[in-house]
Amino acid sequence: MSKEFEEVKSDVAEGKEPSTTVRELLRWFGARRRRTGVVKRIRNELDDAGIVTTPDFTKVWIDAEISFSKIPEAAAPAAVPAEDQGQEEPQFSPQDASFLISMLKAANCGVIAVNPQDTVEKAITLMLAHDFSQLAVMSNEHTLKGAISWKTIGKRLSHNNELTEVKDAIEPAVAIEDTEPLFKATRLIIDHEFVFVRSSADKKVTGIVTATDLSEQFQFLSEPFLLIGQIENQIRVLLHGKFEVEALKEICNDADEARKDSIQSVADLTFGEYLRLIQKPENWEKLGLSIDRSVFCAEMDQVREIRNDVMHFDPDGIDEGQYDQLRRFSRLMDELDALAQ
Incomplete structure (x- = not known):
């Protein structure tokens, strides 16, 4: 401890x-x-x-x-009954x-706000200074009046409306609590381009999540899946045609006879079974690779551990070192494939 x-x-x-x-x-x-x-x-x-x-x-x-x-x-x-x-x-x-909206960085970074009586020039200056497309319009940290954006300013000007104060270009804003599941909030963000997030504890506005934030988050979540899928395909190519079906069944769990009987090709194996297959020296020899087996298997085992994190949908994703490991191993597989041709 x-x-x-x-x-x-x-x-x-x-x-x-x-x-x-x-x-x-x-x-x-x-x-x-x-x-x-x-x-x-x-x-x-x-x-x-x-x-x-x-x-x-x-x-x-x-x-x-x-x-x-x-x-x-x-x-x-409560005390656990004796019988239980x-x-x-x-x-x-x-x-x-549940992957909550509160788990996003953008939902926790606060907001740049103007009040309804501020000048439009102030709002424009803040948006330019912070490279924002919109600002919160608030009378205090709890009271969200709406939002002002380049879009609302443009709309008012296109109708020859005079703009002096922020209230002249305000639009309704959608606010959700930080306990909202991210995937339920997604539709609101897509429909409105952004939503404000409130603390369920004290109702303060804690951040704003935009469609850009959402796309970056889904890229963050999906890229590891794509890398791992690519690596698995590369491993299947490496192993394809090198082993008899009995050799593939041999590395499966003996306690699961039904699954062992269903194995017909490399494509039927799990990632862990790929690793167990090539960890055996006699199987490694069949691949005809002029590289060190123990080093290759150690690198592959790291990929297996990262894969477990990703497939269990770790809410914090994977870190840059793990990304590097996936990219590095995929490059290694590409190089081995090129040498074999």
Whole structure:
């Protein structure tokens, strides 16, 4: 257990409410992302210490600040009946898979705002200075009056309307709470080009998510899938026609006879089975590669671990080092394919 978490437990026991970021909390547990096993471990430690995070560390942006406090007595876990003790607890809830709008950086970066009585020139200057297409129109940090944008300014001018104050070019704005699932919010963002995000705790406007932010997020989420799909195809090409069906079945789980019987080609294997196949020296020889087997398999095993993160839809995605690993291994596969021709 990290000394930082020990200090948190000590502070909470004294009635204090220390704080940190989600990223820092993960670091205390030797992790960088909120993978299922990591989340379970942290939750267990928090429960054992009688501590809760506010907000829930799984439901916010990875760099959001969270505080630690004692679990309210009314929310403390009930005693487990004797007849139920020893039974395994549920490991997954559908809510665990929710990717919330609050997990996006843009939803947490605040907003540049003008009030309705500000001049249009001020709004234009702010949009130019920050390279924004729109601004929030607010009377205070809780009261969202609407938005002003290049589009609304252009529309008013095209109708020969005089523009003096921001209120002359205001348009209604859509605001959603930070607990809204991202995929439900997607349609609103597409339809309106942007939405403002409110904190469900205090109703403050915490950020604005635009269609551009959305497209960047989906690229961030989809690129690893595309890279992994490309690598899997490259591996199938490398292995195709090199092995008898019996050799492929041999590396499958002996306990799953039905699946072993269904294996007919390399395409029927899992990524882990590709790795087990070529880890055997006698199988590696059949590939005819003049490279080191142990190094190649170690690189491929790293890809396998990244693939597991991606396929389990880790809300924090993968880091740049993992991207580099996928790109590097894909380039290696391309080079091996070129040498074989």
